[in-house]
Amino acid sequence: MAIAFQSATDKWVKCLSGTGTIRAVAVSATEISNHLADRHNLTPTGRKALAEAIVAGLILSSYCKSGEKVNLNIQSSGWSHQTIIDANSTGEVRGYVLERAPADIQLARNIGPWGIGLLSVLRTKHDDAQPYIGTVPLLTGHLAKDLTFYWLQSEQVNSAVGIEVFMENDRITIAEGFLIQAMPGATEADISLIEEHLKKLHHFDSSSEIRSTPTRLLSYLLENQSFQLLEEQPLSLKCPCSLDRVKRSLTLIGVEELESMLAENKDFEIDCDFCSETYVFSPVMLGELLREMK
Numbered sequence: 001m002a003i004a005f006q007s008a009t010d011k012w013v014k015c016l017s018g019t020g021t022i023r024a025v026a027v028s029a030t031e032i033s034n035h036l037a038d039r040h041n042l043t044p045t046g047r048k049a050l051a052e053a054i055v056a057g058l059i060l061s062s063y064c065k066s067g068e069k070v071n072l073n074i075q076s077s078g079w080s081h082q083t084i085i086d087a088n089s090t091g092e093v094r095g096y097v098l099e100r101a102p103a104d105i106q107l108a109r110n111i112g113p114w115g116i117g118l119l120s121v122l123r124t125k126h127d128d129a130q131p132y133i134g135t136v137p138l139l140t141g142h143l144a145k146d147l148t149f150y151w152l153q154s155e156q157v158n159s160a161v162g163i164e165v166f167m168e169n170d171r172i173t174i175a176e177g178f179l180i181q182a183m184p185g186a187t188e189a190d191i192s193l194i195e196e197h198l199k200k201l202h203h204f205d206s207s208s209e210i211r212s213t214p215t216r217l218l219s220y221l222l223e224n225q226s227f228q229l230l231e232e233q234p235l236s237l238k239c240p241c242s243l244d245r246v247k248r249s250l251t252l253i254g255v256e257e258l259e260s261m262l263a264e265n266k267d268f269e270i271d272c273d274f275c276s277e278t279y280v281f282s283p284v285m286l287g288e289l290l291r292e293m294k
């Protein structure tokens with residue numbers, strides 16, 4: 001296994017309102033975002049994009065059933081060509097950002113940094129059940145807003161989503177987010193109360209007390225409502241890549257290509273896209289692989 005990094009501080013916290021009509025999750029993923037961004041050697045912009053996408057992926061996976069996982073795929077005209085995040089119901093995440101050169105980014109006025117494009121969410125179940133894919137257009141270029149549209153469009157659920165990433169000296173100081181959803185039976189009053197809080201949230205800066213933990217953020221968002229904490233899940237980076245898996249993918253490029261690699265008589269390095277682990281193949285290893293294939 002290439003990476004397995006358990007954060008001591010990052011987690012998601014889920015709760016349900018006393019009336020049972022509103023559910024919410026708050027995610028804090030600062031440490032794992034920095035750790036993965038370091039491994040991928042991203043620019044400050046790439047770090048910010050990765051952190052936003054990690055928070056989004058974890059929000060999506062937090063409501064997965066046991067054994068399910070999600071794959072968030074963002075193809076866009078803004079700060080990344082493509083961003084992929086895998087996350088599962090136990091808070092494990094991995095992913096990458098293919099950055100676009102700043103000179104190549106041309107966004108229309110009022111469009112957020114992600115630009116326009118497509119946002120897809122693939123949900124895979126543990127058993128052999130058919131995976132479910134939901135795709136919506138990226139319209140605003142703001143991930144949280146476009147995700148709100150995703151829940152409405154794909155799952156017909158009224159939601160409020162927030163994602164905030166703060167940077168200081170090219171490091172992520174806060175990567176957090178939340179999802180609040182109206183369950184069947186929620187009243188207009190429930191929903192408008194939350195909307196009022198959301199508006200106020202933007203007036204707080206990164207040093208605000210309410211941002212210090214996911215539980216505090218939830219208390220703030222659901223102020224004046226009794227709510228019950230349902231789950232606190234520590235988060236980790238985990239990539240299941242291995243030398244064997246890379247070997248298997250190498251066999252797909254075919255005997256001819258491998259033979260020409262072998263003819264160069266040098267080491268080849270292959271990096272895992274998801275975690276940047278490097279696997280080195282010596283001429284001896286390539287020779288063995290070829291013998292196995294023939």
Ligand SMILES: [Zn+2]
Pocket residue numbers: 002003239240241272273274275276277
């Ligand atoms: Zn990997």
